[in-house]
Amino acid sequence: MPRKSLVSSFLLLGLTFAAASEGAERHQGPLPTQRHKQVDALFAPWSGKGTPGCAVGISRDGALDYARGYGMSNLEYDVPITPQSVFHTGSITKQFTAFAIGLLAQEGKLSLGDDMRKYLPEMPDFGKTITLAHLMHHTNGLREQGQLLNLAGWRGDDLYTEADILWALTRQRSLNFAPGSEIVYGNAAYTLLGVIVRRVSGKSLRAFADERIFKPLGMADTHFHDDHTELVPRRASAYTPRDGGGWRISVPNIDHYGSTNLFTTIVDLLKWEQNLLDGRVGGPELIALMQTSGRLNDGTATLYGGGLHLEAHRGLRMVSHDGMDGGYRTDAILFPDQRLAIVALCNNGTIDPSGLTRKVAEVYLGEFLKNVMPPAVKVPEAELSELVGTYWSPLTDAVVQLEFKDGALRQVGVPTAFVPIGNGAFRPGESMHVWRFSKPAANAPRELSIKDAWPTTRDFIRVTEPMPTDSALAALTGKYRSDEVDMTYTVRVADGRLAIRWPRRDEVMLDAVGGDRFVCSLGTVTFTRAASGGVDGLTISHRRMRRLRAERLAVAEAPRSEAGPR
Template identity: 85%
Template sequence: MLTVRAPGFARLPAARTETRRFSVNAVRSICCLVAAVLAWSAQASPARVKTAEDADAARRHRQVDAIFAPWSGADTPGCAVGISRDGALDYARGYGVSNLEYNVPITPQSIFYIASISKQFTAFSIGLLAQEGKLSLDDDIRKYLPEMPDHGKTITIAHLIHHTNGLREQGQLLNLAGWRGDDLYTEADILWALTRQRGLNFVPGTEVVYGNAAYTLLGVIVRRVSGKSLRAFADERIFKPLGMADTHFHDDHTELVPRRASAYSKREGGGWRISVPHIDHYGSTSLFTTVGDLLKWEQNLLDARVGGQALIASLQTSGRLNDGTATGYGGGLRLSDHRGLRMVSHDGVDGGYRTDAILFPDQRLAIVALCNGATIAPEDLTRKVAEVYLGDRMKNTMPPAVKLPEAELSALVGNYWSPLTDEVVRLEVKDGALRQVGMPTAFVPIGNGAFRPGESTHVWRFSEPAADGPRGLSIKDVWPTTRDFIRVTAPMPTDSALASFAGQYRSDEVDMTYTVRVADGKLAIRWPRRDEVVLEAVGGDRFVGSLGTVTFTRAASGGIDGLTISNRRLRRLRAERLVAPETPRMRVPRPG
């Protein structure tokens, strides 16, 4: 007796439902039929699975489209996005407009200036030269850059790569030297500024402060060691081998780039204004590429087809401070944990360009967003896309909010100064939340005197004031070096005190003379070719403005003898007060 059923099918036809007896030939016929059914079923199953996969992919792509929907209009800048999974392109699309003047849409083939994402390619180029024994990461940079000043402490190539070098920020030095935002910035200009500096932000290896000067110098080192420009070297050793045909380091701002996306920032009063950097320097920036090409590079960070596993691993290994503290920054790559998953990333900001590239190595997922509007935050967008793909594997690491009465918030209001960095942060209560003055992000209380800025995991923690001292504030962001502040308790300057600060101040380090004057009851500072900057008093001899903190210094006699300018990436640039020559007195002849 033989009873036959095929999964998913009804019982084979029979006159009755009872068991039937079959001859050998009948059994053979039925077996052939069963084999045919099973073969068909085996072929049909992959099709059903494929259909399910397609449906799942379509669902993901609709969610990605929804994330970028605010930037998908026909009259707004936008983004190109590219997503790869395990080396295969999963999705690529453009949103918004590449050129608002000619109504050219953004596509995955649009070429973007990607700003600081460029740094990893510079670090990789240095790594290739180190592999060949042409340099060592422990070399003193003055071996290749003898024009750099001797600061009394060795700065190594590794210090440049990991932002532990202490160099002052190149763009801010040029701004203080009179360059305007739309001026052409060249490599020669940057070398001019860096070689004039007599001070560092900190002793090399003791802190980590992100900056651009280091990577501009790395680009110069590539040229001097290899005999080729960074553009030619990277093209030959990285871009061509990886098939990145739409990628190059841009070393001539007048060069035509087909399919280039322009960039924009908001115009006061509404609309957009062109915001494209004018620079002829690279290493820290100036890479042009597409989302597709950048995904090829992200894949190389996984499979090391170019460079080999040892070099790729070194790029993804954190630098360390002199005391062994990991910096969380490798070779042009940020190394972090995002909601419980290991993440390798970098962002870029310059002019109106905003870019972000993230890689989850363990899940082999890469996401790239290249945008051309200054109000777009691609790092938020890429992480939302990551949740679409990996949300079921992510943890909720955001500290929960707690409620605080407004009276407790008001007790924290004030000006706080860092003795280490000479920075000032100003805090106010606005719309029921603690905020930095002039900044939109509300601070969310998370308990025990700590706050997080918005949805960030950074922690601002206040300490109770001691009986004989001011309240303290410590800020812990993505970097391991915590910045400590104390509340400013010095009184605000009187009108007569403001007048005593007026005068001229000279800085040979940027070859500039600054004029300080009193205008409408406030101090203002100006220098040639730059708009005047209004300085807000924060107490005593300290003021803040758009250029950072301005602190007036005093001689032993108590008189004002100079000023310093500081911000996060440039500390205590000094200008000496110039004493006006005395007006000769007219000699009056004596009678007789």
């Protein structure tokens, strides 16, 4: 595309070229062979024949600069990863679903301001309108689809279908929050957007995207995967570590898409990244929409557009998205002002591709990246120890636990140490997230606020309730019924701890944190009490699913059906 036309497109998008960006355009950096050796060094730990790894692609000004595979695509047959290996990309998928919705909006077939129930009448009326924009920007309040199916009895290796997800979502009676009041990233909204594409266009999302996106861009190795039994030439398998050493296959078993399940290669994905610059398909207005932040009801920008994170990285504008599903780990980042795109598609569940793509960016743009990390300050160990404890969020029912270990404040179960940055604030490692502790008022618990990549700050208070006695634990046992997931749960005491189980799932142990509140692999389990003081139910909460309720059953009451559709 001629430079004049490209600049015109940027102006249409309202982009401004900073002086540093202009310098980056002229700057060539290290010689190509030097750059490529530095990239190779970053991925060297996964370049052997005994490990799954990554395919990495880099483009500059629309031209392929480097593409290489590291490690093995299939450990059973000794097949190496190449630039032509096809990967399941996880949530990188979302931007393509959003783009399909945008194409339909351009044609006047729908509007982002439409109520989702216009196209999904089977969804419950929650009393507040959820628009397509709410779905696109994660401001909808819907509960997370995978957690709902987990609590309904689906196992990790079960087949998950679109019908299963619709079954779970249409049973819900409440939301995590009022639409537009917060942003919480989730998958249910994008599965629903995929359904809407089919109902509005008359074609499946796969067929629509093939015709309107992939074929026009020459993405011949890309498709929405809608049949888990379909053969895909050059598909990379995925792996996670096996206890005791070695690897285990970890491939998602799903027949739904929209939120995930895009299959592609690094070469194809770089073609898409170029389209985010020049708008060859969709035009500048749709590209602008994709890169326009959603907003909360109070006007706060969410920094999430059409399936794209719109964050700055060390002073440079960046458009990105990562993905994680089974053992697949993926990341695609674009620096629009420098016209640099970096893609890493990995089949090794231990790899952090987001960290690696940003290190590749340092190789190419190092001298233009600013050091924006807040510097560390000294805090006496005694002051750090005072912050140890369990903190609970009244809004979300989430719990975080902090400990002092190896000379640093840490979140229990997370190896990253908290770095003090002054005024009661900490950052987790090299992250820009901020955990800030307030000085407690007299006779009041200490408070904690967490500001991560999302604009909604999460507030916590330290738990001061006593730990439950053996008799208190026994009083919580029994059966609990949730019609929202059509499941009955059994709570019992096992070896001095509470445990919860339900059909087809392994029993989950609950760890007390004070009063009627417990933490486990499900998130937070809180037992609720009637006005009389007796236990009348429990709720299960996670970052993406708040307070799913189960009512306590009377001893003589027989449970109803305990399985949804399979």
